[in-house]
Amino acid sequence: MKILDLRVHSIAIADPPLRSSYGLHQPYALRSILELVGEDGCVGLAETHGGDAIAKGFDLLKPRVVGQDPFRLAGVLIDLVEDLRGDRSQTHRVPGENPFDANQRLYSALEIAALDLCGRALKKPVCDLLGGPVRTKVPFSAYPFYKHKGGGGEGPDARPDEYGEALTPEALVKQVRDLKAKYGFHDIKFKTGVLDPEIEVETVRQLARAFPGTPVRMDPNSAWTVETSIRIGKTLAKDFGPGGYLEDPTAGMDNMAAVRKGLLAAGVDVPLGSNVAVTSFADLKDCVAKDAVQVVLCDVHYWGGLRAVQQLGKLCKTFGLGMSMHSNSHLGISLMAMAHAAAVTPHLTYACDTHYPWSATSDEVVEGGRVPIVGGNVAITDRPGLGVTLDRDALARGEERYKNCPYRKRDDEAEMRKHVDPNWKRTLPRW
Amino acid sequence: MKILDLRVHSIAIADPPLRSSYGLHQPYALRSILELVGEDGCVGLAETHGGDAIAKGFDLLKPRVVGQDPFRLAGVLIDLVEDLRGDRSQTHRVPGENPFDANQRLYSALEIAALDLCGRALKKPVCDLLGGPVRTKVPFSAYPFYKHKGGGGEGPDARPDEYGEALTPEALVKQVRDLKAKYGFHDIKFKTGVLDPEIEVETVRQLARAFPGTPVRMDPNSAWTVETSIRIGKTLAKDFGPGGYLEDPTAGMDNMAAVRKGLLAAGVDVPLGSNVAVTSFADLKDCVAKDAVQVVLCDVHYWGGLRAVQQLGKLCKTFGLGMSMHSNSHLGISLMAMAHAAAVTPHLTYACDTHYPWSATSDEVVEGGRVPIVGGNVAITDRPGLGVTLDRDALARGEERYKNCPYRKRDDEAEMRKHVDPNWKRTLPRW
Numbered sequence: 001m002k003i004l005d006l007r008v009h010s011i012a013i014a015d016p017p018l019r020s021s022y023g024l025h026q027p028y029a030l031r032s033i034l035e036l037v038g039e040d041g042c043v044g045l046a047e048t049h050g051g052d053a054i055a056k057g058f059d060l061l062k063p064r065v066v067g068q069d070p071f072r073l074a075g076v077l078i079d080l081v082e083d084l085r086g087d088r089s090q091t092h093r094v095p096g097e098n099p100f101d102a103n104q105r106l107y108s109a110l111e112i113a114a115l116d117l118c119g120r121a122l123k124k125p126v127c128d129l130l131g132g133p134v135r136t137k138v139p140f141s142a143y144p145f146y147k148h149k150g151g152g153g154e155g156p157d158a159r160p161d162e163y164g165e166a167l168t169p170e171a172l173v174k175q176v177r178d179l180k181a182k183y184g185f186h187d188i189k190f191k192t193g194v195l196d197p198e199i200e201v202e203t204v205r206q207l208a209r210a211f212p213g214t215p216v217r218m219d220p221n222s223a224w225t226v227e228t229s230i231r232i233g234k235t236l237a238k239d240f241g242p243g244g245y246l247e248d249p250t251a252g253m254d255n256m257a258a259v260r261k262g263l264l265a266a267g268v269d270v271p272l273g274s275n276v277a278v279t280s281f282a283d284l285k286d287c288v289a290k291d292a293v294q295v296v297l298c299d300v301h302y303w304g305g306l307r308a309v310q311q312l313g314k315l316c317k318t319f320g321l322g323m324s325m326h327s328n329s330h331l332g333i334s335l336m337a338m339a340h341a342a343a344v345t346p347h348l349t350y351a352c353d354t355h356y357p358w359s360a361t362s363d364e365v366v367e368g369g370r371v372p373i374v375g376g377n378v379a380i381t382d383r384p385g386l387g388v389t390l391d392r393d394a395l396a397r398g399e400e401r402y403k404n405c406p407y408r409k410r411d412d413e414a415e416m417r418k419h420v421d422p423n424w425k426r427t428l429p430r431w
Numbered sequence: 432m433k434i435l436d437l438r439v440h441s442i443a444i445a446d447p448p449l450r451s452s453y454g455l456h457q458p459y460a461l462r463s464i465l466e467l468v469g470e471d472g473c474v475g476l477a478e479t480h481g482g483d484a485i486a487k488g489f490d491l492l493k494p495r496v497v498g499q500d501p502f503r504l505a506g507v508l509i510d511l512v513e514d515l516r517g518d519r520s521q522t523h524r525v526p527g528e529n530p531f532d533a534n535q536r537l538y539s540a541l542e543i544a545a546l547d548l549c550g551r552a553l554k555k556p557v558c559d560l561l562g563g564p565v566r567t568k569v570p571f572s573a574y575p576f577y578k579h580k581g582g583g584g585e586g587p588d589a590r591p592d593e594y595g596e597a598l599t600p601e602a603l604v605k606q607v608r609d610l611k612a613k614y615g616f617h618d619i620k621f622k623t624g625v626l627d628p629e630i631e632v633e634t635v636r637q638l639a640r641a642f643p644g645t646p647v648r649m650d651p652n653s654a655w656t657v658e659t660s661i662r663i664g665k666t667l668a669k670d671f672g673p674g675g676y677l678e679d680p681t682a683g684m685d686n687m688a689a690v691r692k693g694l695l696a697a698g699v700d701v702p703l704g705s706n707v708a709v710t711s712f713a714d715l716k717d718c719v720a721k722d723a724v725q726v727v728l729c730d731v732h733y734w735g736g737l738r739a740v741q742q743l744g745k746l747c748k749t750f751g752l753g754m755s756m757h758s759n760s761h762l763g764i765s766l767m768a769m770a771h772a773a774a775v776t777p778h779l780t781y782a783c784d785t786h787y788p789w790s791a792t793s794d795e796v797v798e799g800g801r802v803p804i805v806g807g808n809v810a811i812t813d814r815p816g817l818g819v820t821l822d823r824d825a826l827a828r829g830e831e832r833y834k835n836c837p838y839r840k841r842d843d844e845a846e847m848r849k850h851v852d853p854n855w856k857r858t859l860p861r862w
Binding site: 069071072073074075076078082111122124127128129131132133134281282284285288307308310311312314315317318319320344346347 | 500502503504505506507509513542553555558559560562563564565712713715716719738739741742745746748749750751775777778
């Protein structure tokens with residue numbers, strides 16, 4: 001089987017005004033939907049970061065992709081990910097806008113689309129092309145955010161605000177309650193780095209009280225100093241609970257290591273997670289040497305695809321690191337790629353993150369609508385490939401939305417200046 | 432597709448009287464040939480260590496294997512390799528007789544047989560089930576040994592002595608010349624730890640002079656003290672040349688680290704390879720922390736199969752380690768599994784080891800006879816699976832040989848006592 005065509009669809013999907021230390025989500029998140037067309041009529045899908053830059057990247061790679069055997073594509077393009085350059089940290093970049101992982105992102109999406117294409121051709125689920133599942137129900141976490149009013153989208157395309165404003169501890173508890181009720185999530189991954197740390201500490205405490213026995217993972221995205229990080233780590237250790245962690249409290253490998261050291265010196269063994277200090281294999285040697293991070297967040301979209309996540313899992317297991325999974329605003333194709341990666345990675349030691357509940361049902365591009373999350377889990381089925389197919393009308397609407405919206409790359413800072421503070425800049429550390 | 436049967440054939444193959452620090456090779460090497468029978472008539476093959484213990488191990492696993500989908504077998508059996516226990520070093524065990532990696536060996540062979548079965552069913556080479564080849568010619572090394580007279584086998588089954596006795600520097604140069612002439616090997620992996628170190632040093636020097644520009648990798652299998660290791664490393668650094676290394680000069684992770692430190696202190700950056708101090712993922716954390724080893728030798732037979740070798744490659748790349756490939760006495764099925772592993776592992780930074788030239792052509796169990804090594808390379812072809820099928824008559828002869836020979840496990844020490852010194856014991860360090 002040869003690849004006849006690579007089609008890239010730039011789409012926009014409504015995204016609610018979620019806050020993080022990067023700023024404020026724009027009314028639309030940008031995604032790229034890939035179609036790898038096989039000569040037998042099968043089509044392999046992948047979803048990844050959106051915007052003009054990555055679409056252009058795929059265009060440039062197209063001559064290397066078309067004509068290849070999808071079973072060999074990962075090997076053919078291996079040069080895109082084999083070069084491990086030095087400092088790759090994307091501390092100051094929102095995911096999808098880190099120039100250091102541009103090639104990884106292109107490679108990852110193509111690897112996933114090739115796996116989907118092969119799976120469809122063989123009528124086998126993707127996990128079976130990777131050794132077979134070690135789990136067929138993949139647990140995801142509730143992912144609460146501090147949030148302004150609004151459901152995402154703009155003007156006549158604005159969406160209903162399903163979860164409402166959430167800028168207080170009480171509102172966050174309600175948001176988690178709603179997310180849990182709707183999806184059955186168990187664990188909580190909580191995006192912080194937004195409000196004064198004392199409010200965020202109080203929010204975690206209220207979450208811990210409201211949902212006893214539930215691990216809380218707190219992610220301020222590098223917003224704090226080393227001192228603040230240590231202080232809050234000590235303060236909240238019990239509230240995070242077993243299975244909880246503190247993710248990227250501060251920026252940079254050395255600062256992360258200092259936080260770890262400070263916490264251990266105080267007798268507090270709260271693991272530090274990361275998808276900022278550590279975003280690629282190139283970061284791991286330094287990370288291990290410095291004990292800077294104890295839980296690595298993988299991501300099928302920028303670590304190199306599904307096989308890379310398997311490899312990362314083995315590496316984390318080998319070095320005594322935990323592994324969790326990072327998420328961005330995404331739809332069902334990404335969700336299924338994440339689920340298949342988790343299914344074939346024994347050493348995934350935490351429930352995965354997902355922004356999926358924050359996307360609008362009407363924007364889903366997979367046939368049949370949203371992929372169900374039941375009891376907090378996404379099920380791996382026997383359906384071929386990733387298990388989803390394209391709803392072409394929905395895809396066309398997404399492309400139309402992309403054309404009509406003014407956004408061409410993710411810029412949470414600009415959105416903050418527009419809606420919150422005309423002089424807002426991302427300052428690290430802020431507290 | 433379901434697996435209908437798992438057949439294990441214990442065979443013996445003639446093995447010349449090769450010397451190492453473990454002792455002397457017995458007249459027969461023992462191998463296990465696996466057949467994984469699919470319901471569509473396809474059969475997946477694997478070859479691994481032989482003897483009664485491993486055959487029994489497969490028997491015990493059979494109920495977990497039969498009835499499974501070969502695409503899912505690696506996931507189903509993952510518990511066999513996910514548990515990384517503590518000290519796994521096989522310093523004092525010949526490969527195949529290390530109790531710590533018994534489960535890894537069983538798993539590896541089953542993973543390989545399942546990949547071969549899937550490849551046959553899909554009419555695709557195994558490398559294409561692992562992302563596709565990054566190289567289609569896999570380089571192997573000449574593997575000279577100090578050797579007694581004889582070609583292996585016993586009594587009327589004794590084989591012609593193709594290479595003759597080799598217990599002097601001059602004889603080793605001739606042996607390498609013969610191996611190179613016959614197979615086109617470039618690099619030299621030289622098994623030592625057998626004679627007085629001064630003779631071995633002189634042998635390396637003569638090899639370096641006879642084959643200028645050829646990397647020499649010297650492997651005394653833990654025979655030396657730290658002091659001897661440092662001394663010889665310093666003495667021979669130039670003779671090893673770029674691409675050469677010193678493999679397991681001494682026993683144990685701490686001693687290896689001491690050798691490295693001693694060499695670096697003397698300004699000598701000869702990498703230390705290992706397949707003794709480091710034989711499993713469980714050894715790597717300590718190895719990296721101590722900088723004990725700079726080149727890890729993978730082995731498809733006991734690291735966990737082909738995917739594990741890919742994972743190990745990524746890990747070695749990540750931590751700045753080189754990767755080479757270990758070999759044991761083997762036939763063509765193993766050779767092809769090794770070649771496919773190398774084909775899908777970008778970060779294989781050295782030509783692989785192979786004992787293949789030491790096996791007798793008449794003992795090969797693959798149809799068509801010996802797999803060709805041309806220009807030092809094994810070619811990856813488009814043939815399905817591993818690319819080889821069973822010659823059932825040859826297999827039957829191998830089983831007959833197994834039944835008739837007195838050996839049920841590898842024991843190089845016993846063989847030394849029989850032929851060289853009735854009181855011989857493996858003493859580490861010896862020099």
